[in-house]
Amino acid sequence: MDPAAGRREPTMRDVAALAKVSTKTVSRVINGLPGAGTEVTERVRDAARTLGYRPNLTASSLRRSDRRSATIGVLFEDLSNPFDAALLRAVEDRARHSGVLVLAGSSEDDHTQQRELLVSLSARRVDGLVVMAAGGHQDALQHERERGTPMVLVDRPPTFGATDCVTTTNRASSRDAVGHLAALGHRDIAFLGDRRTLWTSQERYAGYVEGLAHAGVPLRGELVRTDLHGEDLAAAATTTLLDLDRPPTALFTAQNLVTVGAQRVLRERGLHHRVAVIGFDDFPLADLLDPGITVVRQDVPGIGRKAADLVLARIDGDTSPPVHAVVPAALVHRGSGEIAPRPGPGSLVGRQ
Amino acid sequence: MDPAAGRREPTMRDVAALAKVSTKTVSRVINGLPGAGTEVTERVRDAARTLGYRPNLTASSLRRSDRRSATIGVLFEDLSNPFDAALLRAVEDRARHSGVLVLAGSSEDDHTQQRELLVSLSARRVDGLVVMAAGGHQDALQHERERGTPMVLVDRPPTFGATDCVTTTNRASSRDAVGHLAALGHRDIAFLGDRRTLWTSQERYAGYVEGLAHAGVPLRGELVRTDLHGEDLAAAATTTLLDLDRPPTALFTAQNLVTVGAQRVLRERGLHHRVAVIGFDDFPLADLLDPGITVVRQDVPGIGRKAADLVLARIDGDTSPPVHAVVPAALVHRGSGEIAPRPGPGSLVGRQ
DNA sequence: GCTGGCTACGTCAACGTTGACGTAGGAGTT
DNA sequence: AACTCCTACGTCAACGTTGACGTAGCCAGC
Numbered sequence: 035m036d037p038a039a040g041r042r043e044p045t046m047r048d049v050a051a052l053a054k055v056s057t058k059t060v061s062r063v064i065n066g067l068p069g070a071g072t073e074v075t076e077r078v079r080d081a082a083r084t085l086g087y088r089p090n091l092t093a094s095s096l097r098r099s100d101r102r103s104a105t106i107g108v109l110f111e112d113l114s115n116p117f118d119a120a121l122l123r124a125v126e127d128r129a130r131h132s133g134v135l136v137l138a139g140s141s142e143d144d145h146t147q148q149r150e151l152l153v154s155l156s157a158r159r160v161d162g163l164v165v166m167a168a169g170g171h172q173d174a175l176q177h178e179r180e181r182g183t184p185m186v187l188v189d190r191p192p193t194f195g196a197t198d199c200v201t202t203t204n205r206a207s208s209r210d211a212v213g214h215l216a217a218l219g220h221r222d223i224a225f226l227g228d229r230r231t232l233w234t235s236q237e238r239y240a241g242y243v244e245g246l247a248h249a250g251v252p253l254r255g256e257l258v259r260t261d262l263h264g265e266d267l268a269a270a271a272t273t274t275l276l277d278l279d280r281p282p283t284a285l286f287t288a289q290n291l292v293t294v295g296a297q298r299v300l301r302e303r304g305l306h307h308r309v310a311v312i313g314f315d316d317f318p319l320a321d322l323l324d325p326g327i328t329v330v331r332q333d334v335p336g337i338g339r340k341a342a343d344l345v346l347a348r349i350d351g352d353t354s355p356p357v358h359a360v361v362p363a364a365l366v367h368r369g370s371g372e373i374a375p376r377p378g379p380g381s382l383v384g385r386q
Numbered sequence: 387m388d389p390a391a392g393r394r395e396p397t398m399r400d401v402a403a404l405a406k407v408s409t410k411t412v413s414r415v416i417n418g419l420p421g422a423g424t425e426v427t428e429r430v431r432d433a434a435r436t437l438g439y440r441p442n443l444t445a446s447s448l449r450r451s452d453r454r455s456a457t458i459g460v461l462f463e464d465l466s467n468p469f470d471a472a473l474l475r476a477v478e479d480r481a482r483h484s485g486v487l488v489l490a491g492s493s494e495d496d497h498t499q500q501r502e503l504l505v506s507l508s509a510r511r512v513d514g515l516v517v518m519a520a521g522g523h524q525d526a527l528q529h530e531r532e533r534g535t536p537m538v539l540v541d542r543p544p545t546f547g548a549t550d551c552v553t554t555t556n557r558a559s560s561r562d563a564v565g566h567l568a569a570l571g572h573r574d575i576a577f578l579g580d581r582r583t584l585w586t587s588q589e590r591y592a593g594y595v596e597g598l599a600h601a602g603v604p605l606r607g608e609l610v611r612t613d614l615h616g617e618d619l620a621a622a623a624t625t626t627l628l629d630l631d632r633p634p635t636a637l638f639t640a641q642n643l644v645t646v647g648a649q650r651v652l653r654e655r656g657l658h659h660r661v662a663v664i665g666f667d668d669f670p671l672a673d674l675l676d677p678g679i680t681v682v683r684q685d686v687p688g689i690g691r692k693a694a695d696l697v698l699a700r701i702d703g704d705t706s707p708p709v710h711a712v713v714p715a716a717l718v719h720r721g722s723g724e725i726a727p728r729p730g731p732g733s734l735v736g737r738q
Numbered sequence: 739g740c741t742g743g744c745t746a747c748g749t750c751a752a753c754g755t756t757g758a759c760g761t762a763g764g765a766g767t768t
Numbered sequence: 769a770a771c772t773c774c775t776a777c778g779t780c781a782a783c784g785t786t787g788a789c790g791t792a793g794c795c796a797g798c
Contacts, residue, residue, distance in 0.1 A: 045784055056748050061786060067696070069746060086533065091509040092455065093442050093784035097753050103444065105489070105510065113478060116670065119471035126465060126492060135506050136491045140478060154487050157443040158457065181438065297674060318468070320669045322649060397754055408778050413756060445754035449783050578782060 044085040052081035064089055095159070100181020101316070107155035108138045109148065110166045117290065117315060117334060121188060125164055132346055133207065134161070141168050145208030149174040158182065162345040164188060184348035186341045190233040191358060198344045200359045201338050202365075204234050205316075207330040207363040208241025208288065209248065211312040214328075214365060215284045216249030220310060220375045224257040224275050224282035226268055226296060228289040238288040238314055257282050268295025276303065276344060283309060283375035290315035293327065310373040312365075321368055328371025332363045396437040404433035415443055447511070458697060459507035460490045461500065462518045469642065469667060469686060470518070471541060476690025477516055484698055486513070493520050496579075501526040508535065514697040516540060521583030536700035538693045542585040543710060550696045552689050552711045555563045556586050556666075559682045559715040560593025560640065561600065563664040566680075566717060567636045568601030572662060576609040576627050576634035578620055579646060580641040587612065590640040590666055609634050620647025627657065635727035636662035642669045645679065662725040664717075673720055680723025684715045 046064070050057045050059045055074055061076040062070045070078070081087075095103045108125055110118040118140075126136045137155060141148035148168045152175070155163065162184035167175055169190075176194040179185045187199040215223050227235045239260070246253050256278065259271040267290065275282055276299070287293040293313030300306040307325065316331040340359050365371075398416070399546065402409045405620070407426055414422045415430040421546035422430070422495060433439070447455045460477055462470040470492075476487045493500035500520045507515065519527055521542075528546040531537050539551040567575050577594045579587045591612070598605050608630065610625040620643060627634055639645040645665030652658040659677065668683040692711050717723075 043784095046786095047784080048783095057784085058749080058786075059747065062747090064785090071746060074747080088505070088508050090448075090511060090784055091754090092511050093448050094786075095753095096442075096445050096448060096755090097787080099787070101753085103510075112475065114468075114472045114475035116466075116468060116471070119468070119474075122471075122490070123464065123466035123492060126490065130491065130503075133506075135489050135491065135503075135510065137476070137487050138478065138488065139482065151482075151487075153440070154485075156440050158487065159442060159444050160453075161485060186479045264786045294671065294674070301674065301676075317671070318669065319646065319675070321669070322646070322653065322675060324653075324676055358749095395754095398756095399754080409754085410756075410779080411777065414777090417756090423776060426777080442754055445783090446756075447783095448753095448785090449755045449757080451783095453783085585765070 043090075045090070046087070046257055049081045049086055049087045052085060052277070053077040097208070099373045101159070101160050101346045102161050103347070105135050105137055105158065105160050106162045106164065106349075107151075107158075107160040108136050108164045109141055109151055109155070110138070111141055111143050111168070113138060113140045116318060117332075120334040121166075121338045121341075122334040123185060125342045128339050129346065130228075134346065141166070143168045145170065146172065152178050156181075161349045162186070164341050164345055166190065167192070169229055184345050186345045186348075188337060188341045196356050197361070198348065199356045200341045200344065200361060201234075202256040202332045202337065202361050202363045204237035205241040205244070205365075207365065208238040208243075208286070208314065209245040210365055211314070211330055212242050212245025212286055213249055214371060215286065215310055215312060216245065216251050218284075218310065218372065218374045219285040221251050222254065222257060222280060222282045222287055222375075223251065223284045225259065226262055226271055226285060226287045226292050227258075227260040228292060229263050230260045231383030242286055242288070258311060262289075262292050262295070265295035265298070268292040269299045272296040276288050276305070276309075284373075285309060285311045287311060287313045289313075293329070295324070297327065306370070307373065308376070310371055310375070312371040316366065323370075325370045325373070326368025328368045329366050330363045331366045333361050336361045359384075395442075396439045397442070400437055401430060401433045401439045404437060405429040410605050444533075453511070454513055454650075454701070455511045456485055457487050457489055457510065457512050458701075459503075459510075459512040459515045460517075461493055461503055461507070461515060462490070463493055463495050463520070465490060465492045468669060469684075472686040473518075473693075474692045476687040477694045480691050480694030486698065493518070495520045497522065497526065504530050513701045514538070516693050516697055518542065519544065521581055536697050537699075538571055538691045538697045540689060548708050550700065550709045550711075552693045552696065552713060553586075554684045554689065554713050554715045556589035556715075557593040557596070559717065560590040560638070560666065561597040562593075562717055563666070563682055563723070564594050564597025564638055566723060567602055567638065567662055567664060568597065568603050570636075570662065570724065570726045572636040573603050574609060574632060574634045574727075575603065575636045576608065577611065578614055578623055578627075578637060578639045578644050579610075579612040580644060581615050582612045587640060594638055594640070594684075611704070614641075614644050616648070617643050617647035617650070620644040621651050624648040624651040626723070628657065628661075634661070637664075639663060639665045641665075642667035645669065645681070649675070649679065658722070659725065660728070662723055662727070664723040668718065676720075677722045677725070678720025680720045681718050682715050683718045686715045688713045 046057045046060045050060045059070055060078050063075050106129055108122055112118055122138060129136050139151040145168050164186050166189050168189055172193050179197050185197055191199045227239055229235055262268040262271050285296055287296050300309055313327055315327045316329045319328055320327040398412045402412045410516055411422055412430050415427050460474055464470055474490060481488050491503040497520050516538050518541050519539055524545050531549050537549055543551045557680045579591055581587060614620040614623050637648055639648050652661055665679055665681045668681045672679040672681055
């Protein structure tokens, strides 16, 4: 049974009646505004406590001139992905310390779902948004932004203007990672990437191309596999790569699930000490594997904090020009990226 | 610059004026209620589209009799923990399909923070709560519950009455895990647990005790380590356990971070193929480690779905007696839990 | 003693929406 | 022709709160 069935939430009016003051005075006391004497303040506090009064932020924000709901929306791809979860946590921490709560949703990288969530969030009059944009067009986001909603994109930049965004050094770090492999002597470095519609995938691929070029290693098109969304596709692509006549001696896996999928296949084939791997995005336990997985590690909490700071500042009226903040990623050497190439079965290395 | 600086959000009044109808008729059209003719409906829709009208759920829920905000609060320990994140995602999915959004917060297992978040959530008039209770007393939760807020506890049951809850088979699965180790011949099975204030820790410890008793293995108090909150404490405890004169030949690590901390030490010492380990809670990549980590896997999405179903049903007025749903966990054999005991340096096995 | 300024209140309306209820006009019934 | 009934609207007030403004009482200063 509902312990409070039939009961009604006490309102300011109830408190005012019990304290024998006007609702306006209750409002002043509750909000700590000046204009209430000490004795009256005490009476109001007592009454509120007695009745179990709780302010109604819904009504308050409807009436107040600033119209703030003290709530922001967070719209990520998949809240159960460790990357998204860490990002959410960082945003939430920052917001909480400003008295702002977070409405969170997963878009599943689907435009329809993203649009529906945007509608739901705007119906609740969130003060701002932190969004990991679904790949492809960003019409719905642009539309929302043009209505004036403060918005910060994370992980991927907007394709429209006047919007803050926080990303990492996708291209430069990818270039460095490939350069690291090339410096060990690798010349057959495969690229395994997530959906090509994703900006991060494109940037990481661009970094891969630049890294090869910079090292003077020709790009072999057959070593490039994209649109690997999820572990299974990544594993399948890894299999076909290893079955090539001249298989790669190193893999650059450009997303965390892709890294894991590739890793699974290497282990099945007993090649995990033979084929070098550098992954983009760190993941839990990457250091416990044997060999440890060398990764490009993003500063996820840093990205989240920055994004939260930006959106909170915009909500507070900051009208300085839009910012594209780039939070540097770092190459973390753990072993898998430090494996030198050596001729394997079917390899043509040394025979050229 | 804010693209909409100075502009005001269009309201029903604006739409009504443009469509030359009353606001009430706009309300009917927007909410799909009967009583609006086809021609008028069309005019209203056009006007709404022209103005970019968006309903204000805040005002709507203030006025409506049911007073629903179509929002629930999710109050977990740490949204960046994979367990919490997976749970959040499951709850969010279920809620979203009912048109309900999720306000999420991390309590960090801290009563003050939990209380503050409860206040924030109730100020926003959430329709219900899904809570992972902080350890120790649950006064604030009980108070909130007694006010009538629908509430479902997950992972840990309430210490007060009349409240739904969803947990897993902590005790039985722990018993089974220990039994599994004992059946392989282990007699020195250590217990490494999280904070003793947590109900799950207590239950898992109880299962450990029962498992030993059932297998006829005497409990050695020095093999029991608790209050290991986080990987570092777990690693330190593992070290002292391994340094015992008669070290354990198997570890039952009763929480995912504890499992990882212990694993780290075993690897450092090269004992990961020697000392058996079963962990409670699965974690990503547990299968990729060598050996794969045998774990008790909770059905996290199942728990989240059930919790969401319960709270949504309560919000819809379900007044059936409170439920304590138990979602079964399963032992997943991956190798680390199938290592048989053999005498090691300092072990007394065989010398007794 | 009157003015001016200040403090501590109160009154009123409005935020955007919807429930309760009213009404005009047409169709159907007797 | 008078009646009921129904549909398609409109009017009004209220949800809980706060901004704008009003006012009573007090004190200081001349």
